[in-house]
Amino acid sequence: MSERTYELTILMPCLNEAETLATCIRKASNYLEKNGVDGEILIADNGSTDGSQDIATSLGARVVPVSMKGYGAALMGGIQAARGRYVIMGDADDSYDFSELGGFIGKLREGFELVMGNRFQGGIKPGAMPPLHKYLGNPVLTGIGRLFFHSPSGDFHCGLRGFQKAAIERLGLQTTGMEFASEMVVKATLFDLRIAEVPTVLSPDGRSRPPHLRSWRDGWRHLRFLLIYSPRWLFLYPGIALMLAGLGLLAWLLPGPRHVGAVVLDIHTLVYSSGLIMVGLQACLFSIFTKFFGMTSRLLPPDPFFERAMRYVTLERGLLFGLALLIAGFAGSVYALVDWRGTAFGPQNPGELMRVVVPSLTAITVGMELVFASFFLSVLQLKHLPAQVPAAGG
Secondary structure, three states, rough: OOOOOEEEEEEEEOOOOOHHHEEEEEEEHHHHHHHHHOOEEEEEEOOOOOOOHHHHHHHHOOEOOOOOHHHHHHHHHHHHHEEEEEEEOOOOOOOOOOOHHHHOOOOOOOOOOOEEEHHHHHHEEEOOOOOHHHHHHHHHHHHHHHHHHOOOOOOOOOEEEEEEEHHHHHOOOOOOOOOHHHHHHHHHHOOOOOOEEEEEEEEOOOOOOOOOOHHHHHHHHHHHHHHHOOOOHHHHHHHHHHHHHHHHHHHHOOOOOOEOOOEEEOOHHHHHHHHEEEEEEEHHHHHHHHHHHHOOOOOOOOOHHHHHHHOOOOOOHHHHHHHHHHHHHHHHHHHHHHHHOOOOOOOOOHHHHHHHHHHHHHHHHHHHHHHHHHHHHHHOOOOOOOOOOOOOOO
């Protein structure tokens, strides 16, 4: 027989929440009953040892065990097991009021696919959020997420949110830790899901034990995820900045030493300009590789502009451009060698020789990088056919 389906699943991840779980379940049950919502309460248990499972079952909630540890793992297990068309998830520590879900279900019924709670709009009660999270962690990480991905969410880490189950399952969420909260918002934005916000009140939790959240560790995991999912901000923009700075510095110093107040910039600075160019190029190439891999593996959505640009980036064009730079670099090196020969390979004026050697070496290095990158990109672009199993006796 097929399982019964509901309009709404109220999902709570749980790891030793015996102190507050009953309160949360009662509030959720009262909401469903008073508002006539056809729903279920689902507890995604992540290995509780304090009897949380028995508490949930005794109050009519359904419990699904999730063996893989982690906040994200528990929620993914719960989402998979949910029988509701809509899912509203929230922490089981009584910091969110499960009797006040009308704003979420209303937006979901309007057709929004992800409805985020916003604690900064709804209110944060005294003692509900540490100052480090309230004034630094959440605002900074949310600001970075909005800048990188143009997300409409003003609170990336609110634990109370609702969504259409089918829409979220299409995103293919992967992270198992606290960064799951960021992944859901980022991917929903990248894949153009309809996103809305609901003001949400955050209260002090009712537990006597410390929370599972670890500020610096989990904050870094959120930041790391945001960077990894944005090749432009992680690689491309810094790479372009480094290359432009290096090229500008190289062009400025080629004619001769430059005076900046009492400081003289000469061939030593010229060498560093070459390093800036090469590091910047590497970062730009990493951006292309990461973007291409992310799109082909469906971790990132299709990007029409990138796809059009990639039609012009062929192996042959990359080889020709790289070889042109190699020839120019070798020509400069030969010129420097001939000039050195004119002094019977004796001492030379470094100020003059290095102004030929540094740009020549830069051209050779950049040319080789482009040749190798062109071959590597052509490997990524190979179309793989499914393996053919030979017929018996063939």
